[in-house]
Amino acid sequence: MSAILQVNNLVKRYGDLTAVKGISFEVQEGEIFSLLGPNGAGKTTTISVLSTLFPPSEGDALIAGNSVVRQPYAVRQTIGIVPQEIALYEDLTARENLHFWGQLYGLGGRELKQRCEEVLEQTGLQEKANQRVKTFSGGMKRRLNIGVGLLHRPRLLFMDEPTVGIDPQSRRAILDTVKDLNRRAGMTILYTTHYMEEAQELSHRVGIIDHGEMIAIGTQAELVRMVGKAETLVLQFGEDQSVAGIIPHLQRMPGVQQVIAENHSLQVLVNDAEEILPAVIQTCTAENLKVRTIQIQEPNLEAVFLQLTGRALRD
Amino acid sequence: MKKILLIAAKDLRLAFRDRAAIILMLAAPFLLTLGMALVTGRLASPGGQSSGLSNIPVLIINRDGESLGNALVETLQSAELDELLDAQVVEDEEAARRAVDEDQVAGLVIIPPGFTQSVIPEQAAIIDMAAEPVKLQFYANPARPNSSAIIETILREFISRVEEGRVMGMVSVFQMLTSGVVSPAEAQAYGDEMRQLFQSAQEEDLSVFEEAGTLNLKVIGAPEQESVRFDVMAYMAPGMALLFLMFTVTYGGRSFLAERRQRTLQRMLTSPTALPQVLAGKMLGTYLTGVMQLLILIGGSSLLFNLRWGDFWGVLALILLATFAATGWGLLITAFARTPGQVSTYGSAIMLVFGIMGGSFIDLSMLPDFVRLVSRITPNAWALDGFTILGLGGGLSDLTRPLLGLFALGCVLFILAVLRFSRRRDLVQ
Numbered sequence: 001m002s003a004i005l006q007v008n009n010l011v012k013r014y015g016d017l018t019a020v021k022g023i024s025f026e027v028q029e030g031e032i033f034s035l036l037g038p039n040g041a042g043k044t045t046t047i048s049v050l051s052t053l054f055p056p057s058e059g060d061a062l063i064a065g066n067s068v069v070r071q072p073y074a075v076r077q078t079i080g081i082v083p084q085e086i087a088l089y090e091d092l093t094a095r096e097n098l099h100f101w102g103q104l105y106g107l108g109g110r111e112l113k114q115r116c117e118e119v120l121e122q123t124g125l126q127e128k129a130n131q132r133v134k135t136f137s138g139g140m141k142r143r144l145n146i147g148v149g150l151l152h153r154p155r156l157l158f159m160d161e162p163t164v165g166i167d168p169q170s171r172r173a174i175l176d177t178v179k180d181l182n183r184r185a186g187m188t189i190l191y192t193t194h195y196m197e198e199a200q201e202l203s204h205r206v207g208i209i210d211h212g213e214m215i216a217i218g219t220q221a222e223l224v225r226m227v228g229k230a231e232t233l234v235l236q237f238g239e240d241q242s243v244a245g246i247i248p249h250l251q252r253m254p255g256v257q258q259v260i261a262e263n264h265s266l267q268v269l270v271n272d273a274e275e276i277l278p279a280v281i282q283t284c285t286a287e288n289l290k291v292r293t294i295q296i297q298e299p300n301l302e303a304v305f306l307q308l309t310g311r312a313l314r315d
Numbered sequence: 316m317k318k319i320l321l322i323a324a325k326d327l328r329l330a331f332r333d334r335a336a337i338i339l340m341l342a343a344p345f346l347l348t349l350g351m352a353l354v355t356g357r358l359a360s361p362g363g364q365s366s367g368l369s370n371i372p373v374l375i376i377n378r379d380g381e382s383l384g385n386a387l388v389e390t391l392q393s394a395e396l397d398e399l400l401d402a403q404v405v406e407d408e409e410a411a412r413r414a415v416d417e418d419q420v421a422g423l424v425i426i427p428p429g430f431t432q433s434v435i436p437e438q439a440a441i442i443d444m445a446a447e448p449v450k451l452q453f454y455a456n457p458a459r460p461n462s463s464a465i466i467e468t469i470l471r472e473f474i475s476r477v478e479e480g481r482v483m484g485m486v487s488v489f490q491m492l493t494s495g496v497v498s499p500a501e502a503q504a505y506g507d508e509m510r511q512l513f514q515s516a517q518e519e520d521l522s523v524f525e526e527a528g529t530l531n532l533k534v535i536g537a538p539e540q541e542s543v544r545f546d547v548m549a550y551m552a553p554g555m556a557l558l559f560l561m562f563t564v565t566y567g568g569r570s571f572l573a574e575r576r577q578r579t580l581q582r583m584l585t586s587p588t589a590l591p592q593v594l595a596g597k598m599l600g601t602y603l604t605g606v607m608q609l610l611i612l613i614g615g616s617s618l619l620f621n622l623r624w625g626d627f628w629g630v631l632a633l634i635l636l637a638t639f640a641a642t643g644w645g646l647l648i649t650a651f652a653r654t655p656g657q658v659s660t661y662g663s664a665i666m667l668v669f670g671i672m673g674g675s676f677i678d679l680s681m682l683p684d685f686v687r688l689v690s691r692i693t694p695n696a697w698a699l700d701g702f703t704i705l706g707l708g709g710g711l712s713d714l715t716r717p718l719l720g721l722f723a724l725g726c727v728l729f730i731l732a733v734l735r736f737s738r739r740r741d742l743v744q
């Protein structure tokens with residue numbers, strides 16, 4: 001495998017704010033690479049620079065050997081983009097949108113027609129092809145938004161949080177499409193998300209990004225190994241109970257690495273869940289907190305993020 | 316170039332799909348024109364007579380040059396008939412006939428040589444029965460039956476007065492006409508009455524002239540149905556069309572910033588399409604939308620109201636250049652606005668100010684000099700000048716000034732806008 005994308009020390013500043021602080025990574029031809037990070041981490045900014053929407057403040061990236069700074073036009077022929085925000089003409093029909101964007105990507109004649117129909121089928125929008133996009137549900141718009149990015153069969157596809165704000169069913173369909181594109185069409189995909197589960201399900205490799213910095217890169221197994229032997233205890237309390245008071249007590253316990261409070265639940269990163277569980281429940285009872293449910297999670301990307309940043313992915 | 320056209324075509328389609336835009340681009344100017352015409356009470360009933368005919372252009376060739384011929388010329392050019400007729404004495408009969416054929420004037424009056432002589436022989440006793448009959452000729456424009464009917468009525472009136480020997484006292488009918496007691500429409504009916512009176516008079520005591528054939532009116536050209544003309548609308552319609560042309564170009568500018576907001580601009584700029592191509596496509600789209608709007612408005616008003624806009628090529632040239640200049644304004648507004656909302660706000664303000672300054676609502680000649688001078692920054696003023704020239708019968712060659720004005724204005728605005736755009740770094744980030 002060779003790298004289709006090489007990012008070298010990419011920096012992007014918006015005035016005083018540095019949104020991307022010198023990140024470097026590679027994406028191999030044929031893989032799904034996820035950029036995992038919370039809102040504001042710099043994912044969209046990175047994708048925008050890589051898709052040549054605007055140049056980086058410093059650094060560069062090579063896509064199929066072409067520099068995004070010096071050969072943006074060549075880069076654009078190679079890539080497809082599914083932007084985070086839906087970028088479609090609401091007063092055009094689905095088919096008209098596809099036709100317009102297809103032509104803009106240089107398709108024409110029979111190929112254009114054929115690709116439009118294929119994409120309509122792929123996104124399950126054939127029956128709605130002649131309806132204006134403004135009559136579509138959020139999920140349908142998302143699917144068409146993805147379809148536009150696929151029209152010209154790009155070698156490298158950027159997908160920026162393509163599942164944000166849609167129903168579970170549409171989300172499922174999109175995730176399956178992504179896997180399908182990769183496996184059957186051999187498309188390389190750079191996928192950004194703040195959902196750990198998506199990154200876990202889809203990607204061959206994951207880059208964890210926070211505050212504009214790449215804090216870890218690797219396969220899931222590699223990343224989890226970084227955390228060492230760690231499991232997460234998830235404790236759910238009743239809605240009338242305040243969890244704040246118990247945090248210092250838990251943090252003082254031996255074998256506890258991190259404690260994160262989220263509404264009425266606690267995530268406790270521990271060395272050995274089974275061993276420490278009785279002591280944790282005892283502490284809770286001592287503080288008059290009634291535990292509703294207890295869950296033990298195997299080491300996962302969430303835990304990695306938790307350990308590296310001290311924060312939960314979703315805040 | 317293909318991509319520019321693609322983007323322009325997309326914008327044209329979107330504009331004509333937007334119901335709100337259609338209302339403002341097409342329905343509003345139509346209804347306002349109609350409303351203004353109704354308010355001013357100048358709209359004739361359907362199929363009725365033309366109303367408000369004034370300054371009927373008529374040419375006179377005076378081959379007689381003696382007292383009676385001169386008297387007729389004087390009459391046609393008299394102060395009493397000043398408003399009704401626009402009579403001009405010319406020499407070249409060929410050219411004059413052509414002017415009638417080309418519908419530039421409503422008719423041609425030819426006073427033949429010996430006209431005076433034949434009516435008032437110096438030796439009254441001798442009437443040469445064998446002499447060629449000397450006929451006053453009226454070469455009427457069949458396309459303007461109402462106008463020519465009025466001229467004919469005047470001529471008949473003149474003749475009848477001559478025949479009654481009261482050449483100098485012939486003001487009554489025209490006074491009635493011009494003071495508004497009798498409308499031109501009624502004048503025609505009156506003319507018919509006159510004709511009957513005249514005929515009966517001929518049959519009775521004035522038969523001697525008829526028999527001698529010396530005094531007669533020969534009318535050439537059979538009247539057809541003259542299109543109904545509304546002079547108010549002829550002025551209002553271009554004014555309104557230009558007013559709402561400013562809306563259209565604002566709409567185009569707005570759509571540029573709206574594309575940024577709805578992210579389609581960014582999507583275009585990550586496809587193999589360069590920013591200048593996108594800009595050119597958006598400009599062309601706005602321009603074509605404006606041209607379409609004017610074509611529909613002008614074509615529609617020609618069909619629905621029978622409004623005559625004048626020389627085809629002149630109208631087309633004005634449409635193309637007025638839209639060019641207006642698009643320049645749309646661009647400039649966009650170049651200085653941050654959000655689509657701002658474009659709308661600035662745009663509406665400018666549309667109104669330009670409408671007033673540019674003469675869409677009021678006659679420019681009523682405004683103070685400096686306003687008239689400042690009004691030259693509006694496409695409205697230049698284009699309205701042009702449409703007025705065409706309305707008065709001018710052609711493409713008479714439009715040099717307004718066309719040049721619009722072109723220069725458009726160029727300056729485009730340059731300013733492009734300079735401003737090139738300095739904006741916020742377009743995509």
Ligand SMILES: Nc1ncnc2c1ncn2[C@@H]1O[C@H](COP(=O)(O)OP(=O)(O)O)[C@@H](O)[C@H]1O
Pocket residue numbers: 014017019037038039040041042043044045046744
């Ligand atoms: N156009 C912009 N101007 C100024 N700041 C921006 C702009 N776009 C994003 N930012 C800031 O840059 C940071 C990274 O944003 P973004 O790349 O959108 O993150 P993500 O996609 O991971 O949520 C955020 O703090 C955001 O507020």
Ligand SMILES: [Mg+2]
Pocket residue numbers: 043044045084160161
């Ligand atoms: Mg984002």
